[in-house]
Amino acid sequence: MGKLTVTTFVTLDGVMQGPGGPEEDPRGGFTHGGWVVPHFDDAMGAFIVDVFSRADAFLLGRFTYDTFAGHWPKVTDPNDPIATKLNALPKHVASRTRREASWNASSVIQGDVIEAVAALKQKYARELQVHGSAGLLQTLLRSDLIDELNVLQFPIVLGSGRRLFEPGVAPTALAMVRSSTSPSGVVMSVYRRIGKPTYGSFALE
Numbered sequence: 001m002g003k004l005t006v007t008t009f010v011t012l013d014g015v016m017q018g019p020g021g022p023e024e025d026p027r028g029g030f031t032h033g034g035w036v037v038p039h040f041d042d043a044m045g046a047f048i049v050d051v052f053s054r055a056d057a058f059l060l061g062r063f064t065y066d067t068f069a070g071h072w073p074k075v076t077d078p079n080d081p082i083a084t085k086l087n088a089l090p091k092h093v094a095s096r097t098r099r100e101a102s103w104n105a106s107s108v109i110q111g112d113v114i115e116a117v118a119a120l121k122q123k124y125a126r127e128l129q130v131h132g133s134a135g136l137l138q139t140l141l142r143s144d145l146i147d148e149l150n151v152l153q154f155p156i157v158l159g160s161g162r163r164l165f166e167p168g169v170a171p172t173a174l175a176m177v178r179s180s181t182s183p184s185g186v187v188m189s190v191y192r193r194i195g196k197p198t199y200g201s202f203a204l205e
């Protein structure tokens with residue numbers, strides 16, 4: 001059975017909306033799009049390339065799917081390590097409204113998304129990867145289906161926008177697998193889900 005992994009860019013206050021450009025995701029009046037770009041460096045690029053090298057398939061929310069489908073098919077360099085994966089590998093779209101998806105090797109999940117994702121994890125040997133997909137992530141976080149999180153935290157605070165961990169997320173304990181910091185100050189961490197949190201007390205007896 002494969003793993004369900006999530007790769008996400010977040011600010012110090014947990015915002016993940018619109019990282020790639022001003023027009024990428026202005027929903028809700030968000031005006032801070034493109035906050036990742038000034039911090040992108042070679043170390044961050046190498047981290048992302050390594051993530052994509054482990055992909056067997058992708059699981060995407062409708063908005064992220066549409067955003068990717070509008071960009072990545074135009075990147076035709078056969079040596080691009082991200083475009084070649086996204087354009088060739090299976091892409092499964094979680095959407096309540098879409099019935100078809102035309103980007104190469106795409107399919108729309110029919111029926112219950114939790115049951116479908118559990119079945120997809122059985123289908124692939126390596127990683128079923130989620131990128132972006134803020135709405136879908138909330139469903140996956142509540143369902144305990146995520147095995148690992150690749151969190152790239154940027155040295156910026158925005159104060160508004162969709163967040164990685166919205167209210168109602170299932171309490172979860174995580175183990176730090178590894179972490180490093182890029183020259184531009186991006187903290188790149190891999191967390192593995194290990195079950196439910198445990199609790200204690202510093203109160204004096």
